[in-house]
Amino acid sequence: MPKISVIIPVYKVERYLDACVASVAGQTYADLEIILVDDGSPDNCPALCDAWAKKDARIKVIHRPNGGLSAARNSGLDIAVGEFIAFVDSDDRLEPDVLQKAWETKQKTNAELVIFNLVCTDTENCELLEPDYTVFPDEVIAPAEFWSRLFGLDGIGNYYVSAWNKLYPASMFSELRYAVGKRYEDMFILPGIIDQCKTIACMSYQGYRYTQRPGSIMNQGNPRNYLDHSEFLLEWTKYFTHKGDALRAEGLLNDAIANLAEKDRFDLSTPAQQQRYRTACRACADAYCNLAHRTGKRSMLLRAALLRLGLPAYRVFLQHKSA
Known part of the structure; x- marks a missing residue:
């Protein structure tokens, strides 16, 4: 051999x-x-x-x-x-x-x-x-x-x-x-x-x-123009959440959310791509819910709930929070 x-x-x-x-x-x-x-x-x-x-x-x-x-x-x-x-x-x-x-x-x-x-x-x-x-x-x-x-x-x-x-x-x-x-x-x-x-x-x-x-x-262009970028960030978020590294997991999750919020970057011309985008957005809410259960931080449950309403609602929350 x-x-x-x-x-x-x-x-x-x-x-x-x-x-x-x-x-x-x-x-x-x-x-x-x-x-x-x-x-x-x-x-x-x-x-x-x-x-x-x-x-x-x-x-x-x-x-x-x-x-x-x-x-x-x-x-x-x-x-x-x-x-x-x-x-x-x-x-x-x-x-x-x-x-x-x-x-x-x-x-x-x-x-x-x-x-x-x-x-x-x-x-x-x-x-x-x-x-x-x-x-x-x-x-x-x-x-x-x-x-x-x-x-x-x-x-x-x-x-x-x-x-x-x-x-x-x-x-x-x-x-x-x-x-x-x-x-x-x-x-x-x-x-x-x-x-x-x-x-x-x-x-x-x-x-x-x-x-x-x-x-x-x-x-072939900026990685942030492809849904695969947000998808692997979400996979890494799951990994570090499981490992107990909540700080790193939340940082990766926020990067995925920021990337998905730039919706015009992506080619969403087909139903399949549109479904991928919606799936990734829902996964952000699920990831924050997971982090909330791991850390006991109720503020993360609020973020998860807002993400389930959609990225526009979540961005309004962020703008209000930083004002």
């Missing part, structure tokens, strides 16, 4: 795919299973995947109808047999020794999760000076410290959040899967990952080369 299964979702990356797979196949840590998930790519990527499988016996290929990044990752997880899991996006590359270093860090620290650092590159694989990820040290932290560091960052939080710069035990995914059809899928799954950790090993080594390119999912 291979020690590490590396899952690479593939979609419309013909220009980048060979370099990506070569960077994984050429790792100094060779005990790998490499799973290429062709997510119904309409270009030459399916043929490139099959060609790689013929060249390297460690490579498996899944051809599936297009379902998005989460569905592709889940398909890879469904067949992975490695003891550990790593993800690589198919327009990115790995430094030749990053999996070796991540494995050695795992052995040294016995942390449940290992995070390796990244460097941003342009489409020609030239390193970019900004954003600067050299600020991350080698350290071993507890989940509480993980969240404190994440919430204290501005602009480079993907070091902690992204799926692709980490080495996971495969057992973490025994009941977890990525949210299909959602943007920011890494955000939705993150609490479930961190909840399984006692310690997290963070590496300063910039072993993941993250390509910044126009048209990628992460470059």
Whole structure:
């Protein structure tokens, strides 16, 4: 059985795919299973995947109808047999020794999760000076410290959040899967990952080369323009409420409410989107009700009741309160 299964979702990356797979196949840590998930790519990527499988016996290929990044990752997880899991996006590359270093860090620290650092590159694989990820040290932290560091960052939080710069035990995914059809899928799954950790090993080594390119999912506008943003904030609110961190939960909830109040941001042109919006608004009221029961604060019950009347009524309350 291979020690590490590396899952690479593939979609419309013909220009980048060979370099990506070569960077994984050429790792100094060779005990790998490499799973290429062709997510119904309409270009030459399916043929490139099959060609790689013929060249390297460690490579498996899944051809599936297009379902998005989460569905592709889940398909890879469904067949992975490695003891550990790593993800690589198919327009990115790995430094030749990053999996070796991540494995050695795992052995040294016995942390449940290992995070390796990244460097941003342009489409020609030239390193970019900004954003600067050299600020991350080698350290071993507890989940509480993980969240404190994440919430204290501005602009480079993907070091902690992204799926692709980490080495996971495969057992973490025994009941977890990525949210299909959602943007920011890494955000939705993150609490479930961190909840399984006692310690997290963070590496300063910039072993993941993250390509910044126009048209990628992460470059498609302001996150606050998508309902997925409010939805993951509500999921995180539930998580921190359950953990007893009412202050952080309320902060996340208020951010979700503020985002939903900017109704004109969202595409609500279909009944399905309108229903999603209404569901998220109701979830805000439910979240405040949950917090009230956890904290005993009656003022939170008032907020929940006003939210059930609708965001306009709640905003009037806030304006009156701050006057």
